[in-house]
Amino acid sequence: MDIQTGASLLVPMRVNRTSIGLLFGALQYGLLPVLIKPTMPANLMCDIVEKIGGSFVVATAATKSVFWARGYAVLGEEFEGSQVLCGPSKCELQKIHLPGLIGILSSGSTGMPKIIIHPFSNLLRNALMHIDAIGLDSSDTVVLNLPLNYSYGLVAGLLATLLAGSKGVLVDPQRVDMRRVLNAYGVTTCMGTPSSVLANFPADSLARLKRLTVGGDAMRANLALSLLSAMKCGEIFATYGLTEAGPRVATWRLEAPTIQHYQAVPLGVPLENVRLSLSENECDDAYRELLVETPTVMHGYLGDEAGTCAVLDRPGGTLRTGDLFGSRDGMLFFSGRLKRVIVRGGENIYPAFVEEAVMRFPDIEDVWVTGEAHDALGQIPIAYLISSKLIDVGALARELRRYLPTSHIPTRWEQVREFPVNIRK
Known part of the structure; x- marks a missing residue:
């Protein structure tokens, strides 16, 4: 059977050489x-194939029977x-794609699953921008x-390591x-996310590192200070980005005095040729949406022109992140997500702002x-x-009145062992 150039191939990306070989081979x-x-279920993979048309998939022994059926x-x-x-x-090829493109399945800025299309050359460029920001080299x-399959792990991890000539150790x-x-x-x-870094990297091991990068979600002040305490000599970088942007757009080297003063971690410095700004027309003047102009912005969402236009004003143009930031003393601080807002009697309450106050205790x-x-x-x-x-x-609710309006203080509290797996902060 001939494989048509430009057809898509769904690749379940495990942290191993086989998955990397499939990526580069495709x-x-x-x-x-x-x-x-x-871990994506085979039935969901089939649904994606039917949506984008004419796809090939990589199946395991456990999933073959579903595909054959x-x-x-x-x-x-x-x-x-x-x-x-x-x-x-029946899955007729809907479109032949130009060579050199790559798709990453992501929740997208809207929270709905989307396939984000990038030129592979842009991902390589973004990896080089990340290398420069954190000082990675061949030693x-x-x-x-x-x-x-996560753009942070792919670009800031695998591709950056290869381009810097560094040694990479694949670990599950x-x-x-x-x-x-x-x-x-x-x-x-x-490298790690805020939720995984302490669980995966013991404090005594962190003390011997030269460099730690943390991204993928907002980092709280108490975690940042704990990491600084554990890493006596090395540098810690808070990185910000989103898959639609390539993904990295800003990096900040953690400094205890700044974090202690603001009780928050600032956004940091834009990477080379990246411009960050805040939108002008949000209903809440204190917190506005972050806008990104970057040379590594996505082509768009596969098969979703309307979704692409909702977050990208034109091809290669300004990207709406869906993330809200506030400005203090010339620095930007994350305050919540545009879609994650509680409307109480007409008043907008941003959960991340309340969470930041609670985490002071x-x-x-x-x-x-x-x-x-x-x-x-x-x-x-x-x-x-x-x-x-x-x-x-x-007692906690009473103390919160020092930091929050009464309307922002939760009316019900519940102490739990863990949060639901599907929450998005």
């Missing part, structure tokens, strides 16, 4: 690799338990532990003792504030706390 052959989670055909020999399958004849050894943190890896390979550089490890329907007010804020100690929520 690009070399002129296909459009679409990177997805390795839907009329997929085997293409080529089996390799390491996986096999490339061709979509059924470094980088732990590559983030998922490779769920299967490997990270402490042993850091010691055995003389690792200089680690000791013994609270994390907090999630969300809205609950209310007959008279429309919505009211409620909060879920994670702490190893029993929190006196009445």
